[in-house]
Amino acid sequence: MKNFDLNxxxxxxxxxxxxxxxxxLVYLDNAATTHKPQVVxxxxxxxxxxxxxxxxxxxxxxxxxxxxxxxxxxxxVQKFVNAKSTREIIFTKNASEALNLIAYSYGMSxxxxxxxxxxxxxxxxxxxVPWQQVAKHKKATLKYLYINPSFTLDMDEVYSxxxxxxxxxxxxxxxxxxxxxxPVKEIAEYAHGMGAKIVVDAAQSIPxxxxxxxxxxxDFMVFSGHKMLGPMGIGVLYGKEELLEMMPPFLMGGxxxxxxxxQSTTYAQLPQKFEAGTPNVGGAVGLAAAIGYLKELGIxxxxxxxxxxxxxxxxxxxxxxxxxxxxxxxxxQRGAVISFHMDGCHPHDVASIVDTYGVALRxxxxxxQPLMKYLQAPATSRVSFYFYNTINEVDILIDSLKQVRxxxxxxx
Amino acid sequence: MELESIYTxxxxxxxxxxxxxxxxxxxxxxxxxxxxxxxxxxxxxxxxKDNIVEExxxxxxxxxxxxxxxxxxxxxxxxxxxxxxKHLADTFLAMIKKIITxxxxxxxxxxxxxxxxxxxxxxxxxxxVLAWHTLNxxxxxxxxxxxx
Numbered sequence: 001m002k003n004f005d006l007n008x009x010x011x012x013x014x015x016x017x018x019x020x021x022x023x024x025l026v027y028l029d030n031a032a033t034t035h036k037p038q039v040v041x042x043x044x045x046x047x048x049x050x051x052x053x054x055x056x057x058x059x060x061x062x063x064x065x066x067x068x069x070x071x072x073x074x075x076x077v078q079k080f081v082n083a084k085s086t087r088e089i090i091f092t093k094n095a096s097e098a099l100n101l102i103a104y105s106y107g108m109s110x111x112x113x114x115x116x117x118x119x120x121x122x123x124x125x126x127x128x129v130p131w132q133q134v135a136k137h138k139k140a141t142l143k144y145l146y147i148n149p150s151f152t153l154d155m156d157e158v159y160s161x162x163x164x165x166x167x168x169x170x171x172x173x174x175x176x177x178x179x180x181x182x183p184v185k186e187i188a189e190y191a192h193g194m195g196a197k198i199v200v201d202a203a204q205s206i207p208x209x210x211x212x213x214x215x216x217x218x219d220f221m222v223f224s225g226h227k228m229l230g231p232m233g234i235g236v237l238y239g240k241e242e243l244l245e246m247m248p249p250f251l252m253g254g255x256x257x258x259x260x261x262x263q264s265t266t267y268a269q270l271p272q273k274f275e276a277g278t279p280n281v282g283g284a285v286g287l288a289a290a291i292g293y294l295k296e297l298g299i300x301x302x303x304x305x306x307x308x309x310x311x312x313x314x315x316x317x318x319x320x321x322x323x324x325x326x327x328x329x330x331x332x333q334r335g336a337v338i339s340f341h342m343d344g345c346h347p348h349d350v351a352s353i354v355d356t357y358g359v360a361l362r363x364x365x366x367x368x369q370p371l372m373k374y375l376q377a378p379a380t381s382r383v384s385f386y387f388y389n390t391i392n393e394v395d396i397l398i399d400s401l402k403q404v405r406x407x408x409x410x411x412x
Numbered sequence: 413m414e415l416e417s418i419y420t421x422x423x424x425x426x427x428x429x430x431x432x433x434x435x436x437x438x439x440x441x442x443x444x445x446x447x448x449x450x451x452x453x454x455x456x457x458x459x460x461k462d463n464i465v466e467e468x469x470x471x472x473x474x475x476x477x478x479x480x481x482x483x484x485x486x487x488x489x490x491x492x493x494x495x496x497x498k499h500l501a502d503t504f505l506a507m508i509k510k511i512i513t514x515x516x517x518x519x520x521x522x523x524x525x526x527x528x529x530x531x532x533x534x535x536x537x538x539x540x541v542l543a544w545h546t547l548n549x550x551x552x553x554x555x556x557x558x559x560x
Contacts, residue, residue, distance in 0.1 A: 348450055348475035349419075352536055356415050364450045372451075378473045379451040407415055408476060409424045 023358030234283030
């Protein structure tokens with residue numbers, strides 16, 4: 001394990017060292033995407049410079065090597081999430097595509113009229129819209145788990161909403177708006193008791209904490225590479241083998257077939273059955289390098305540092321009487337995402353003004369419009385940390401927020 | 413980019429002023445304008461008298477830039493003919509796109525000239541133009557309705 005030395009860690013990330021509007025970049029939009037360490041950039045570049053061939057086809061040297069690299073990346077992911085087999089790991093372009101795959105393949109064929117699908121009110125649009133489509137087409141009911149005033153989920157809400165009619169529960173392990181970490185293991189246990197399957201959206205959680213699919217007993221789990229140091233355009237669907245076996249393919253085409261006749265086709269074995277077309281080998285190789293980097297750093301060390309940053313940021317935000325935080329106060333119930341509203345300052349103005357101080361944060365509805373409506377907040381500002389952020393950057397954030405108030409004519 | 417050129421006193425004053433922010437008693441036309449990616453959401457209400465915009469007002473929520481731009485637009489179009497209002501919207505949008513750059517050609521926009529530099533802040537252009545696109549939609553719909 002690497003020594004957790006922030007200065008040397010930051011040096012691994014070339015994009016962090018730049019100035020924005022004449023100020024050093026303070027990147028606090030990691031829930032949207034993270035920056036990439038040199039080892040990831042090198043792995044992608046190495047693949048395209050030295051190998052680059054279409055995997056699973058042909059017998060030439062480069063083709064065989066590209067296949068090995070792609071399948072090794074799959075094995076790295078399998079071990080990272082503790083799946084039983086590489087047949088349970090499907091590469092997609094991102095978490096959204098993985099959720100769509102489940103909705104269209106599993107949902108459209110196995111959910112029936114009168115069945116219930118249960119999701120949480122804090123889901124990202126990617127974990128809402130596909131289920132709305134399934135519910136509409138299959139005449140099923142889409143039900144929501146509502147959070148309590150402390151921005152967490154009561155198990156009583158789970159017990160009352162998940163019933164023997166529930167076929168599927170789909171929930172993010174960590175909210176991209178509130179930072180709330182949901183007890184997916186307990187929810188999975190209850191859902192299974194009711195005969196339902198559970199999808200865990202780990203897009204926000206897996207960059208920051210250990211996600212063990214067997215420990216959670218998730219039926220499906222999805223995440224995106226780019227939120228955990230990997231490149232954009234590569235994501236993962238984990239599914240229990242027996243479920244993936246019974247599901248029809250999602251996308252049809254090359255690489256997912258066994259025999260193609262004029263009028264019929266038999267499909268390839270898992271995982272190829274769900275990977276039509278030339279796959280993103282460079283992306284998979286980059287993701288494997290990102291996993292390698294995270295493992296070397298140690299997910300526990302990452303968690304410890306992010307907890308320190310979150311705790312400090314929450315206490316500094318408390319000093320500002322005009323700031324309201326949307327999210328749990330207890331550190332063990334939340335991750336390093338903090339959404340807030342500044343009285344008299346619209347989040348778009350906040351984001352534009354702090355940008356001139358070099359601070360990158362996110363403003364808006366964060367792809368969670370039903371949650372914003374539920375919270376009666378039209379938009380919020382959001383800061384989200386990763387392990388390369390520093391305490392000093394939190395101080396710069398707070399100073400720039402004070403400037404926002406001045407610019408918008410509210411004094412400090 | 414200079415914040416001074418965007419968050420001017422004039423824009424702040426308009427964004428905080430509520431003189432155009434209300435419902436009309438008997439609006440002839442309501443047009444909703446929405447920036448789905450960021451959440452600015454306005455409802456523009458218009459009352460015609462023949463071919464004249466007799467009264468305009470708006471409700472909704474958004475950032476300082478979207479609110480100020482809407483308020484300035486309403487000040488400008490009150491009492492103007494439909495053709496004049498359309499011309500003002502087109503002039504404003506042409507100013508944003510830097511198609512019209514001469515101050516003398518932009519003077520008709522009065523306070524709304526304050527947004528001349530908004531394209532230096534590309535992420536905020538959509539906030540500034542929301543009201544004007546909404547007005548254009550409303551005028552287009554008025555025309556369609558009259559034909560029916």
